[in-house]
Amino acid sequence: MVCGVLAVVLFGALAPAVAAAPRASEPVYDYTKAIRETVWVDIGRDGDGDGQSDRVAADIVRPSEPAAAGTKVPVIMDASPYYSCCGRGNESELKTYDSAGKPVKFPLFYDNYFVPRGYAAVLVDLAGTNRSAGCADVGGASDVGSARKVVDWLNGRATGYSAKTGGSAVSAGWSTGNVGMIGKSYDGTIANGVAATGVAGLKTIVPISAISSWYDYYRSDGATFGFDPAGLAQTVEANNSGQNCSAQNQDLATGATANGDYGPLWAARDYVAQARNVHASVLVSHGVNDLNVKTINFGQWWDALAANHVERKIWLAQTGHVDPFDYRRSDWVDLLHRWFDHYLLGVDNGVQNGPMASVERQPDQWADQSAYPAANAIATALRPQAGGKLGTAAASGTASFTDNPNVGEDTWVTNPGSAALTYSTGTLTSDLQVSGTSSLTVTATPSTSSARLSALLVDLGPATIRNFAGSGEGIKTGTTENCWGSSTTGDDACYRITSADPKKVNYTILSRGWADLANYASLSQERVLTPGTAYTMTFRLASTDHVVPKGHALALIIGGTDGSFIRGPARPGRVTLDLAKTSASVPLAGVLPAASTHPSLGGGAFVPSAGRADLH
Template identity: 30%
Template sequence: MNRLFVVTTVAGLILAAIAGCIGEEKSQEDTTDEEPGFLGGFSNTAVFAGDYRMEESSYVSGRVLQDGLYEMLPGEVVYLKSEQLDGTDIQIGIIKPNVPQGVKIPVIADAGPYFTPMPDNKVFQERIGRWAENFVPHGHAFALIPIRGSANSGGGSDLCGPQEAADLNQAVTWLGQQEWCNGNVGMIGKSYDGSTPWEVAATGNPHLKTIVPISGISDMFTLLFKNGTESRAPVVFHTLYYLYGFANNNPDNGRSAKNTAEGIADVSFPVGATMSVYSTLTGERDPLGYWAARNYRPDLEKNYKGSILLVHGLQDWNVDPHNAYPWINTLEDKGLAVKHMLGQWGHHHPDSMEIEGTEHMRWDWQEILLHWFDYWLKGNESVDLGPRAQVEDSSGRWRNEETWPPKDTASVTFYLTVDGKLSTDPSGDSGEASMSILGSSESPVFISEPIDNGLRFAGSPAINLTVTPQMSGGQITALLYSTADGSSMQRVGCGQVDLGFNGGEKRQLVIPGQEMQVTLMLQPLDVVIAPGSCLVLKFTQNGYEDHLNLAPLPVTLAIGGNCSRITLDTFERQDDVFFTPPE
């Protein structure tokens, strides 16, 4: 969800895709008084076999294997009066299947800022086409819920704030209580739309049985800042969402004049922009609670009882994987049913044609979703959910896992030596290297010997460094590469830390000339180093992607012996866990 993503969204370049469908639907009793719980259902089925390609379709992404039984009814638009103090409009668009009278159906909802105002009940929109055409014929209603400040919902952009969450919680409750609904609601979406499911889940809404967050955010601060480093130009970030709210949703395209005026006058933007300036300058959460109100993790851990199908691209630099891991494992350890889908793609849906190289696409993604929604929203326990985790490693091979990161790992440590090596032997002379503030060409680089049998590792590697700041601060960026020939290199990991935030969110005193221990965590990854290849670890004062370095102050790195090292969680897998997705 970086500036490029928002700008392209504002420009209207939103790709959606798909059509298609699968078997007969049954009426389900209202189960809202029951906790969803984990019913079973996971298996070793890697791929639900079938032909996922469509010869004639305006959509170019995945599809379900079989057509559904029901036609889609014309869309309808309803307005709720927000229970917040402003009492503004909450717009909801609904597409339902034409089921027999008396058959109750669940609802799948997408909530976010990117919908158009839906004048004249024009609910069907390209960006939700893949889901409506796949799931509605199979007996699921599909709902669009524009957040406040977007489409024809009133108010202004609250940027994942408490007013927005309260509106969405109210909308989900309303959907679950309709006489045609079986009481069960699921939420799905990517990026911002992948963050709103976390907001409602944090309330413990009894109607919300499952969520499918795709590159979503459960704590806004962790998107914009990490280890004291600023990663998303937060002031610009707030500004773009504010501008999007009224510049692209106005009376010219169906938004009411009243709601347009509310969006322009809303005070959330200046407050958010001010708190962003504060945090950019300090690296800390604000003292007034703006960021705390957008951190849904404590309430999620306490309140949510539903299931989670978590999707993230391991090459996503818009919403880095650390926004999901390792925190999601906390919910898993609490007993929630969690399924992981992790591919070597960027900020995309698993079946998006925008993925860099279609060999990474999952054409069966819609079928996986249909199984998931039938199980959790219809209570159909006969449905096969497939494995708990599917992950694509850096070599492009997919495998099944019990969870992710794997738990059956063994630590392998490489030590930084004075002669520029990554060695598994901590002995040797001691020395130091300077972190360049001028460019990567003068940065310390360390390379391993060829790894004869190759290496497989996953999770968030820890780099433990002994450093001496020359001034009262500094930031360090680490880049991990694989190379087969010593010249061409593939980046497999990256991370950044501010010396003042070593191990926490509160700034610590950095004393010039005083040696200190620093832990730098790389972004979550799943990597294979080919036999005979080498690992390369480079340090710099520069940033990477949108991760800026606002404190390029000179730092000296201690090397040799046990001074500085990188630890990898390695593991092995037999061939029977690997599989080839549909092509």
């Protein structure tokens, strides 16, 4: 039991011969009396070249009662570049301040809910954004160092000040040093990056729709999506006129080469390569239809964490780029409460046990799994065969398509013509689960000196899914609110209620992948292709967990430039596949049919929007 005025019961009392269930932290502190302050933490860099070490603003709200008694509290941190430019959450909340510069509005519900329960909420402006000095570097040393140094300060290893320049030193004597980082998109990405440094004191992270490798946000196995990090840096720096970031932005523009090569800029922003340093537990959430932060980002991160034996759990929704607070609100808040209680307060509530994964099968219908990928999923070689069949038997012969960058994935599914090749398992006699990360190996002969490759895994059959291509990316936002914690004037805990936005479809694209054949030998250096020469390349398809129902079929579609997402080659041409040397490795649980009868798509095809270039 916790001593002093911290009236948060961590363990139930022992009844005769029976232990009562452990209890959660409770809202016993007065949120209206909470301490609100800003500390500027020195990050030891001079990103804006003004000759002074950059300080980042950490806005803090913490309960006053433990502070008065000298009792320390743990920290929930969200480090973001979006607190003044773009907003956080479904309602795009921004930070606000009073006339003296004291923080008033803390976006999202973390402060409202957790501060009364004995936590501090710390919202950090990344370098170069909002009230912080320095420059954003889009996932690099400045971004990650902004948050890591605040973790250090909370543990007495860095210096904080009472002002952006000058001021007096401020300590975090009120902090236990236990920190949990949380955030969606860019914010969750920074949590991944800080965890990959192995910083002491970071006990857990909750990355929501987060990037694990910035290369895989802007590029895909040599292919390019058509947007670059310098533009994002300028967006988040726009409301902070106190620095000159032209040099940093030029470094971003130069480092992100126009081709899809993996170079030093991307290597410095590859957290998967540093996952061996992760000691914090990880609670992942991602939409399997997220066309902004593509799902390969959670899949490769998850696999790397598994190799490092990190304690972890995962939620996979049918949404696009959406926070679970807006698709499964009550359950998510309950899970976060238990998660933070366990890893930051030490409550023995068993949240780390039980099912590892929770997956949305249909809108608002969830299934728990003991593991992700599914425990019985086996990497299976699926081979395209003559006659449009897809199976495990050896194939022979060739097949060709003509690259047409003006069409994209939905045309490929409904009316591919000569632009793509379709291969199908035929009608399934039982459910078939695709769970994990797939890849495609091709031996391809281009007719020109440049070529793109794209591939889709498709569930052919009718279904009701979340409308992830709609404006809400799978959710509808109502007009009524519910409240999650305590409120003050200027910082309420109430948010508009959301619901699923369903849509009937005749097929579902469950995984995508793209590549530049010029990177067949190396992602680090593309090569000019010789027309008429065969090249072998393996590239990844997006991570997922999807059940193809009995009566549907699983299809593999292979083409050139998927115009919905990637840029086409300089000289589009004809590409010929050697079917004997072309196969997809797909993690499957279930039995493939022996025969090949193909279900008809019918009308009402679902046309998603192109991949989004905004990270919020």
